[in-house]
Amino acid sequence: MDRTHSSINSLLEQATCIARRSKEAAGETESTEGYKRRQTEELIKFANDNGLWIDLSHLNITYMDRGGENEVFHDGNVSVVKLNNFEYAGDDLENFFIRIAAHNKFFGNVPYQMIGFAYNSQQEFCAVLVQPYILAEREATEDEIAAYMQALGFEMDYYDEYHNSDYEVFDAVPNNVLYGIDGDLYFIDTQIRLRNRDN
Structure with missing residues (x-):
């Protein structure tokens, strides 16, 4: 899928809607742990249906570091690539998407762009984010x-x-x-x- 088209530029918004709809569909009948599992399943289906998997082996990036939720890579030039495993979202993945949108609102000089999904080195499902590399x-x-x-x-x-x-x-x-x-x-x-x- 061509990530320069406007449909891909709204990937963050689309993923947010999927996470929200999945939680609303579960209603009160499912535990909060079930929200995250259902949301993850829906996002994996979304990635499969729309060719949104990022193959890191095709990116010219170098591993930098690992934190509580991110594996971080550098492209050697102007960008950092982060594989975010949703750890800090708690039991509701919508929290992650709210956070990224709010970050871009308040800290627009170093915005996140969501470009797809991947599995990290621990085989955890992740959002793939690109952020400017700051000198x-x-x-x-x-x-x-x-x-x-x-x-x-x-x-x-x-x-x-x-x-x-x-x-x-x-x-x-x-x-x-x-x-x-x-x-x-x-x-x-x-x-x-x-x-x-x-x-």
Whole structure:
């Protein structure tokens, strides 16, 4: 499938809808663990039906690192490729898609693009994300992160956690936020979730 066509540019939105519809179809009759299993099955079917599997052997990338949810590769030029195993989505994959869309809204200078699906080295089903490779002078400081988040309209809860009326951003620590050689801050790997309205 040609990933330059608009249908592929909306892959994130399509996958979000599939995850949401799958959860709604399950209703209250299924455990929360069942949501994630059903959502994964639907996304695998979606990948099969639309040729959305990414063969990493066909990409000119080099392994960089592995974290709690991502295997990270570099193309040696301008992009980082992340295989995200949905670990931090909890029992509902929609949380992952909400997070990626919110990241792109708030941190648009280092956006994610979802290009398909793959299995990582642990044979876990993953979303394949591409993100710009940032030329960094250093990690951002806590004070720089706090000032940036406050400028976006977020209030600080803890040194690495912030909220506005709709979202919570956490894990905004120096090793997840880079100070670019251009003097801008780049939030490359924070966690974002919808805020509990009871807070």
